[in-house]
Amino acid sequence: MVSYQLCLRKVPDELILILEMLSCKKSENLNKNNQDFFKNVNWNEFVEMSIHHRLFPSLFLKIKEEKWGFIPQQTMALLSQYVKINTMNMLSLSGEMGKLGTLFNQHNIPALFLKGPILGAELYGSLSLRTSSDIDVLVSIKDLNKVEQMMKVKGYIKDDYFSSVLNDWKWRHHHVTFNHPETKMKVEIHWRLNPGPAKQPAFKELWERRRVSTFSQSPIFYLSKEDLFFFLVTHGARHGWSRIRWVMDIHQLVQQDLDWNKVMKVLRSYGYLDIGGQALILTNRLFKTPISSDMEPLFQRKRANQLAHKAIFYLEEMINLHTEPVPIHVSKYHQRHLFDLMSAKQKCLFALSLLHPYPVDSETMPLPKNLHFLYVPLRPFLWTWRKSKAIYNNWGT
Structure with missing residues (x-):
């Protein structure tokens, strides 16, 4: 099997240390066992990196389990504080997710919960081990008006952040945001998994393959494992994997019992084989994720390796694509990278979409x-x- 190596020379030492800690198995020792190395670690940067990449819950648990004595007490105290805040936040989101699940069921609106607390429980075994700032729900576009009215009745206010000509919002955008002024909850209602113009699985297909969670008293529906892999790799790639938590999600997911024939079928159908391979190369290199023979056809793709190399740019500094202003060099790189991610067919669709008003x-x-x-x-x-x-x-x- 081909073993791809990624150039991490420009990645900060603090982030490299975090990755080695998280990927270190109980029977192994940290490679960074030289005392001189730890003397040079900037522990404030260490904490900031763990927060930026949303890795601090898993990192704090790992440090406690391994009982590494070289971590300064002040650093552990800071991590502990952030973990407690995150746990409270995830419990609040979990309660709201349960209420929304009940609401969708009462209104007979099929809805798939995409991320948030449900992923914490599904991938990490505990909702507190994953971070989230909102709740993402996928519905059929035909139910969008009904959902909007339902959210307004519950006190949510729609954030009209985009305008549209000739209904292009249906494919150029993929979600609308609702904020609750009192509870400060944010809910993103999706009608597509990702923005267009590229094609992707229809809601009906995803709904037919759905899973049901016993996360709350009322049934909560979410994506099948194979559809979840599709969603997570396309979402992570679209954001340049600039939060390593998205790579860790893949690390956790691929260790479950996925049907890789189904995974490759859906990736091939919509032109995302190389992005699936990119995700596997990144998780193998950053988290030492084992690659089974079933994953090899994705892992060994040459273009997937090229895309994985290009994603390292986003790890060399703390890049936040959602906070304006985005530095010009980052913005230009990201635009090129998004285009590179597209298959030939997707590039043609994108070019045609530019002709639409x-x-x-x-x-x-x-x-x-x-x-x-x-x-x-x-x-x-x-x-x-x-x-x-x-x-x-x-x-x-």
């Missing part, structure tokens, strides 16, 4: 709603006009 076109030339169809032939001209105007303004400065 964007909200900015309606701002450039406002038209009555009944004439919005004209934005399709007008788009090349409006795009050229905006670019020319931008160049002219730059000359003026």
Whole structure:
């Protein structure tokens, strides 16, 4: 079997130490057993790295189990504090998830819970061992209006963060956010697993393969193991694996009994074989995840190895793609990486999607709603006009 090595030379020592701790088995010793190395560790950076990558719950438990004596007491106290806060947060999210599950069932709305507390229980055996800031629920797009009304009745306020022309929101976006002003809960209602234009499994397929959890008194439905792998690898890749917790999720999941024929069938159907391979290479290299013979067809893909190498960029500094402003060099790299992730067919779909009107076109030339169809032939001209105007303004400065 091919063994891919990734260049981690520019990855901070503190992060390398965290990864070695988490991947260290009981029968092994840490490779970093040189006392001089530990003297040079910046323990504040160590804690910050563990928080940024959302690894601190598992890291704290691992340190307690192994009883490593070289960790400063102040560092352990800080980690302990964050773990307690996270546990309370996950318990709150768990309670709200149970209420929402009951609500969806009462309204006869099929709903699949994607992440959050249910993944903590499913992948780590305890909801407190995974972090989450919100609840993600996937519903059929035909039920979206009904869900919106249901959420409003429960006191949630919709965050209208995007506008749309000719209903492009249905495929350009994949979720809408609801915030509760009193409880501070955030719920993302998805109608797609990922934003378009790439194709992906229909809700009906995912629902037919669903699992049921006894997480709460009311049934909670979530993705099959194979569909969960598809979702986690596409989600992690789309975010550049910039939080290693997403890689650790894969590490935990692949050690369960997955049907790899089904996994590869769904990945192949939607053009994500290389992304599946990228995830396996990353988890094998970062967490020493064993690769079985069933995983080898994904693991040994040459393009998957190339994509895994490109993902290391996101580990060389603490990159947060959700906090504005994103540094220009990070933004440009991420745009290129997203394009590199696409299969040839997905790149063609993406190119065609650029011809579809964007909200900015309606701002450039406002038209009555009944004439919005004209934005399709007008788009090349409006795009050229905006670019020319931008160049002219730059000359003026």
